[in-house]
Amino acid sequence: MEFGRKNIKRNQIQEVWQSYCRPFFLSIIYPHFCSLLMKNLASLSTLLGAPKKVAIVTHFKPDADALGSSLGLAGYLKKKGHEVNVVTPSDYPDFLAWMPGAETVTALSKKSKEPEIRATEIFNRADLIFCLDFSSLGRIHELGEVVRKASATKVLIDHHLEPEDFAEYVKWDVKSASTAQLIVELINELGDQALIDEPIATCLYAGLMTDTGGFRHNNTTAREFKVAEELTSLGANPSHIARLIYDTNSLGRLRLTGYVLSQKLVVLPEYRTAYMTLSQEELRQFDVQTGDTEGLVNYGLSIKGVQLSILMYDRGEEIKISFRSLGDFSVNDLARKYFEGGGHKNASGGSSKQSLQDTLKRFLDILPEFKEKLINNS
Numbered sequence: 120m121e122f123g124r125k126n127i128k129r130n131q132i133q134e135v136w137q138s139y140c141r142p143f144f145l146s147i148i149y150p151h152f153c154s155l156l157m158k159n160l161a162s163l164s165t166l167l168g169a170p171k172k173v174a175i176v177t178h179f180k181p182d183a184d185a186l187g188s189s190l191g192l193a194g195y196l197k198k199k200g201h202e203v204n205v206v207t208p209s210d211y212p213d214f215l216a217w218m219p220g221a222e223t224v225t226a227l228s229k230k231s232k233e234p235e236i237r238a239t240e241i242f243n244r245a246d247l248i249f250c251l252d253f254s255s256l257g258r259i260h261e262l263g264e265v266v267r268k269a270s271a272t273k274v275l276i277d278h279h280l281e282p283e284d285f286a287e288y289v290k291w292d293v294k295s296a297s298t299a300q301l302i303v304e305l306i307n308e309l310g311d312q313a314l315i316d317e318p319i320a321t322c323l324y325a326g327l328m329t330d331t332g333g334f335r336h337n338n339t340t341a342r343e344f345k346v347a348e349e350l351t352s353l354g355a356n357p358s359h360i361a362r363l364i365y366d367t368n369s370l371g372r373l374r375l376t377g378y379v380l381s382q383k384l385v386v387l388p389e390y391r392t393a394y395m396t397l398s399q400e401e402l403r404q405f406d407v408q409t410g411d412t413e414g415l416v417n418y419g420l421s422i423k424g425v426q427l428s429i430l431m432y433d434r435g436e437e438i439k440i441s442f443r444s445l446g447d448f449s450v451n452d453l454a455r456k457y458f459e460g461g462g463h464k465n466a467s468g469g470s471s472k473q474s475l476q477d478t479l480k481r482f483l484d485i486l487p488e489f490k491e492k493l494i495n496n497s
């Protein structure tokens with residue numbers, strides 16, 4: 120009976136999606152966004168035909184796709200003769216510091232106002248600002264308004280859901296697993312594949328590899344492998360890059376993982392859900408640095424049957440939440456509705472101004488609303 124009921128429900132949903140939403144989305148919204156760039160590719164190409172002052176900015180606490188796509192694009196634009204500056208609204212994880220060009224990034228810091236002053240100057244005198252791997256200006260915190268007000272032409276290249284309308288040029292594709300591959304496709308569309316050298320290919324491959332979870336997530340398709348093949352043939356070394364990203368843990372980070380898995384991981388089989396929380400004191404105890412908590416949330420999903428995994432940790436100023444899910448269960452919807460966040464269907468982020476305990480309580484209180492979806496999820 121369960122099985123039959125579930126099928127009827129799913130069929131009904133699929134019918135509505137197939138007959139109304141999907142055609143609308145595919146015929147009107149999606150091509151609109153995609154064609155914006157295609158239509159303007161010639162003018163973007165003309166714009167890049169003469170040396171320009173270019174700023175590239177990516178999201179707060181950049182991951183490998185954010186930093187890799189930014190440094191890959193920067194490397195390419197420098198070879199085209201442009202003056203390029205990469206800005207990040209916060210520091211980036213140590214395990215990304217090896218990326219070619221990372222040492223040139225202007226990274227905002229809590230310790231000094233100087234990078235923010237420099238970043239503001241960069242944006243104010245830029246001819247072009249590329250916004251990579253984020254879909255709304257809120258994701259770059261205090262720099263959002265600086266970018267919005269800057270007179271430069273703005274280019275948004277991204278794959279997150281529901282982009283904000285602030286850029287003149289948009290290359291946006293939620294079906295793309297990574298922003299890095301959109302950069303590869305852009306360079307190809309501009310006829311410049313020959314300019315992708317080993318450092319550029321390496322940065323872009325790192326973004327593609329991590330945003331597909333090492334080519335394992337369900338966003339991995341033939342298209343991703345095609346780009347991976349292209350980047351590999353242009354000099355990216357898959358095993359070397361995988362080692363630099365995944366196998367350069369500090370002992371502290373590994374101990375933190377062990378602690379979380381043995382002491383902090385809670386499974387709720389009736390909701391097919393796993394969650395973990397980390398207090399400020401625990402973050403201090405393990406000397407947690409930027410990026411150290413990355414990937415922890417995925418362990419929850421590695422448990423057989425679990426469809427939803429959540430990690431909450433107390434950053435002091437707010438509670439950060441990572442959401443991961445499998446299949447049709449949208450953590451983007453959950454994060455948007457309750458935790459001021461969003462991202463992708465199966466990977467989203469959120470935050471809360473309440474205490475860690477209250478945030479967890481809130482999550483446990485809303486969980487029953489999603490019970491049926493989680494039980495029937497596949």
Ligand SMILES: [Mn+2]
Binds near residue numbers: 184252278296298330
């Ligand atoms: Mn990304």
